[in-house]
Amino acid sequence: MPFAVSLIAPSSFTAPEAVADGIRGLEALGVTVRVAEPLHAPRRYLAGSRAHRLAQLHAAFDDPETRAVWAVRGGYGAAQLIDGIDWPRLARRAKPLIGYSDVTVLLDHCHRHGLPAIHGPVAKAAGGLLSGADAERAVVRRQFEETLALIQGPTSLDYPLTPYADAPASLEGPVVGGNLATLASLVGTPAAFVAPPGALVILEDVGEPYYRLERALWQLVHGGALERAGAVCLGTFEGCAPYGDSSLEAIVAETLAPLGVPLFSGLPVGHGLHNRPWRYGATGRIECGRLSIAG
Structure with a gap:
């Protein structure tokens, strides 16, 4: 069943073309992608200031129309957010956070606070559904389909x-x-x-x-x-x-x-x-x- 996800950039800056490819890949799987504007307000190698990234994270969880919050990439910066997250606010609309690499720290703390989390491909990786060898696209598709299944309910x-x-x-x-x-x-x-x-x-x-x-x-x-x-x-x-x-x-x-x-x-x-x-x-x-x- 089609559903929407919120895209966030809690760590490093991502090239706009990579974000666009990732969004198109998710949309090809029937997912509606909601992106706060601006996704990036670059600060050094970061996607934005700590305040910008925290506001984006909270807004993504607040959105009643989305089923998950999906990190566009890792890199560095997620640990800077931990002591600024309003965990009771996130719990009011609990939904899985998805990502890996630098996002590991956020996944671990979501779990500590009783919130769902999925260690899985970042959103920009969905661009791999659009190009490359058939065998590689099949691997990427399987991984994203498994991730979408985990969002929707219990899946072993x-x-x-x-x-x-x-x-x-x-x-x-x-x-x-x-x-x-x-x-x-x-x-x-x-x-x-x-x-x-x-x-x-x-x-x-x-x-x-x-x-x-x-x-x-x-x-x-x-x-x-x-x-x-x-x-x-x-x-x-x-x-x-x-x-x-x-x-x-x-x-x-x-x-x-x-x-x-x-x-x-x-x-x-x-x-x-x-x-x-x-x-x-x-x-x-x-x-x-x-x-x-x-x-």
Whole structure:
């Protein structure tokens, strides 16, 4: 059934042509896109001042005609908004916030405040429905169709997953996490990420050499973010330069060793072509090489 969404820019500035392509892609799927004007009031690399981005976020949640609030992109800036958000105001018209990367921090805090959130493709990625190879467009379409299904109601999805070393055959817990660099940047701040007991923590990143990934994970581990985690599940690490013959899985396993947290990899989640959506905080179950997440 057709419905409307509100587009917001809580982080970095996005080129107008990329926004336009994303809107056309969503409209091709039958979605009505409502955009506050101006979407951008550029300030350095940000989409606007903190006040501009906060006003846009609140207005998007206030809109009674939309079913979800969709971030146009990540980048940097979402963490600046946390202490200025009127959470009771957002709860009056609770609707899922959608995005990933820098938007990870907003997804986590929506979940903490009892609001729905979906870790999934940003709105500008819908431009991939309009051009490129047929196979790539099919991947993008599936991901957006799954995201639209999650907006409309309970939908269970499952994803391939590979255990590392002696990881247990089955586990269950809330699914949280997101971009590794973003989560690491929050350690020691009031917005710091802390995995709930038994959580299945998904991590992904882009463009970071392995030593930076190890540094970010070390910061999470020794900052106490993963002390109660049930497992770490690696998504994609697009464009992350390896070091010698060291595998990322081996580096992560070594860093997690003091906590005894099991490791899995191979999730089609993150930057790049493969970024399937999942409902933040929903119950996930790992079994038989699959991660199933309840709607």
